[in-house]
Amino acid sequence: MNKREFLKDAILFFPAAATLQALAPAAVGKAEPAKTPPDYDATKHWYGMGVDVDRCIGCNRCVEACKAENDVPEEPFYFRTWIERYQIHANGETTVECISTRAAPPEQAVPEDPGVVRTFFVPKLCNQCAHPPCVQVCPVGATFQTQDGVVLVDEKRCIGCRYCIQACPYGARYLNPKTRTADKCTFCYHRITEGLLPACVEVCPTEARIFGDLKGKADRLVRFHRVNQISVLKPDLNTEPKVLYARLDGEVR
């Protein structure tokens, strides 16, 4: 190889190598972008949440705590968790309202109406499905399931195509207008990996939400699962939710 050939090859080689190097981290595929403490072992956990429908009083504190903790836009179009109020009428009709979108809290949580035979609140959030359709459809692998069973979005990788929002049967996702990426409940992953509770669970005054580890032997959630009749939302879609509802009415979708 003479000098000229060497220089020619070198000119080609260095930019090519630099380009490849720049692309390499992206090409590795699913990186684990969630920051966890050094001694945290994700394989030892399988997180879920129990919701005791009878205990929820519709105070909306969980929603406020979630918005504050996770920097969720305040506008009433974006929720990582929200509360629905169901009213079962004497004629068999059901009316539903999302109480979390109201500008001001109602004077009466439950209006006095003789036509209403039963009323209850249902907290909703991402179901952290074991078989998540949102992960399946993401074209770039930006939304993924961690080894401890939490579905997360890597906001540095998400291209904002919104396919995951369409694929979620529970309406649990939205496009965050600040980051222009898909966003949803993370079970407060930054807290739970530190051994803390998710913000919504922490603030719930009636312990309607029970956070736990389905792999833990003496865990509260495991006990909750054992002593209650459990339902999940839209079981026919085979998403295998890990948000488990106790005493859930059949009207709830």
Add this chain to the structure above:
Amino acid sequence: MSGAIPESLHEQLSHQLSQVVGFIYPNEVETQWAILIVVYPYLTGIVAGAFILASLVKVFNVVEVQPIYRLALLTALAFMLVAGMPLQLHLGHPERAYEIFFTPQPTSAMAMFGFVYLWYLLGILLIEIWFEYRHQLILMGQKSRGLMKGIYGALSLFSRDVSPEALAFDHKASRIITIIGIPSAFLLHGYVGFIFGSVKANPWWGSVLMPIVFLMSAIVSGIAMVMFLYILLSLMRNEKPDMRCLDKIGLFLLVAIIVDFALEALDYIHRIYQSEESIGILAELVSARLFTSMLVVQLLLGMLLPLVILVLVRSIRFNEELRKMLYFTSSLLILLGIFSMRWNVVIGGQLYSKSLRGLMAYKMEITGIESLMTALALLALPFIILSVLFRLLPPRWMEKNAPAAAH
């Protein structure tokens, strides 16, 4: 935290929230896939349909359609070049779009579509057109000077061989590529249907018939677009279109509409007869939100009326002028109808709540990225590209300029 969202978005979402009927999940106020995602399957459909029409000439030797062969190919290319743009513009992070190719998720229909699109554009369409035009490009290069000579030289990839063997090879190659191209065109638009049809969370979309309904409507729209362009060009050139060709295209169009109609009817009959959990809200969706766009525009104006016209043209002996006018009218009606069909699928699927308890609304923005203006620009762009392509690659240049020996 408050006031973090743009004013126009806030206004749009507040308006949409005020139009909600019944109960919806709170995150459902925003229409995630808006007008640009209506334009996208419309454009891809025309690509697939135009290509399949062109393939009739090459693969099935339908000689009557020969006059529109090159027109159909160039139409497919012009629409294909624009088809990816609405997707790109729609992304929250368009600068990361390359990730779809570099780090695709194999389980994602959308990621795989990126490759199907690239394959179709680079592997089929461009190569087919290159073989079809290679001879002409060489001859045009010989006749031009300066910059144009360079451009034609580059376009022909500096090939110079016009021997009978080389030309025979061109012909053979383009036939083989068309044969591969037919399933690829089916794949291209069937796949678009699959992107919607595979969403089990949305009963309006989640149907096994969706890919095939999309494919059939694509064929209908592609044929209608080529027919429309052919008549329009003949009017602009003040020439008579080849009526044998038009009648043949009209026949294919009629058959395609009948099949499309049958498939869509089957889909609705099946839904109504099975009457699953979602049927109540879907019936409300159609009557309260999609009445005009679906029953009036898509079904009545876009399908039944042109169907009747095309049947009449075949059964009654109209004169040429009237036939031409009727073909022109029905092609326009069909193009309008298929656009409505895309609207009803894409927007319709986002106008009812997945809680099956309420209806949303969509307020289209006039200006901005995801807006009416962008949609109109994207719909006009293929025609501009087409006019450039006509200049660069005149479809009938060979008939006028080629040496007799070349034929």
